[in-house]
Amino acid sequence: DADVTQTPRNRITKTGKRIMLECSQTKGHDRMYWYRQDPGLGLRLIYYSFDVKDINKGEISDGYSVSRQAQAKFSLSLESAIPNQTALYFCATSDGPTDTQYFGPGTRLTVL
Amino acid sequence: DAKTTQPNSMESNEEEPVHLPCNHSTISGTDYIHWYRQLPSQGPEYVIHGLTSNVNNRMASLAIAEDRKSSTLILHRATLRDAAVYYCILRDFNAGGTSYGKLTFGQGTILTVHP
Numbered sequence: 001d002a003d004v005t006q007t008p009r010n011r012i013t014k015t016g017k018r019i020m021l022e023c024s025q026t027k028g029h030d031r032m033y034w035y036r037q038d039p040g041l042g043l044r045l046i047y048y049s050f051d052v053k054d055i056n057k058g059e060i061s062d063g064y065s066v067s068r069q070a071q072a073k074f075s076l077s078l079e080s081a082i083p084n085q086t087a088l089y090f091c092a093t094s095d096g097p098t099d100t101q102y103f104g105p106g107t108r109l110t111v112l
Numbered sequence: 113d114a115k116t117t118q119p120n121s122m123e124s125n126e127e128e129p130v131h132l133p134c135n136h137s138t139i140s141g142t143d144y145i146h147w148y149r150q151l152p153s154q155g156p157e158y159v160i161h162g163l164t165s166n167v168n169n170r171m172a173s174l175a176i177a178e179d180r181k182s183s184t185l186i187l188h189r190a191t192l193r194d195a196a197v198y199y200c201i202l203r204d205f206n207a208g209g210t211s212y213g214k215l216t217f218g219q220g221t222i223l224t225v226h227p
Contacts, residue, residue, distance in 0.1 A: 101158065
């Protein structure tokens with residue numbers, strides 16, 4: 001079984017809809033991250049969490065919110081989706097000492 | 113964070129060694145050199161990292177220049193499965209710093225492996 005899972009893997013939605021992307025991990029890591037990837041722009045950090053009570057904005061947090069429900073779960077929400085949020089979204093986890101990040105398989109989101 | 117420069121693309125033949133270069137002339141003393149790769153339709157995957165000395169693991173080797181202004185990721189025998197985008201990333205490991213958790217991905221090098 002994969003250590004980092006993301007649901008759904010693909011989602012098509014309409015402008016204005018609320019969307020939640022979910023991430024679960026079985027690695028026992030405290031740190032979790034959400035990134036988005038757009039063609040030609042690489043990966044950009046949206047939010048990160050170093051433990052259940054610690055949530056931090058990344059470089060592109062506008063239009064997004066997160067919830068860290070438990071050590072193993074970190075959700076990303078788009079309160080009112082817009083077309084330029086169409087992208088590939090990745091969740092990642094890391095341990096503390098080396099901070100090597102382990103990525104999930106990604107969620108492809110299309111906002112029409 | 114200090115920036116890195118990588119070639120946009122490289123090509124190799126299967127079972128031949130591949131040397132992927134990375135320039136980081138503004139690297140600071142506390143920057144670790146990390147390499148990740150992203151296979152098609154997958155999330156990025158950690159490859160290797162180092163500070164000053166050359167490093168080896170089951171996936172690759174990392175050769176770091178003596179002045180640390182450049183490094184090279186070495187795949188000893190490329191396979192078709194190694195075709196991916198390879199990212200060279202500098203990470204400041206000052207404990208407690210706000211940049212500690214961030215991986216800043218650039219454009220990377222697209223590696224094509226020919227059968």
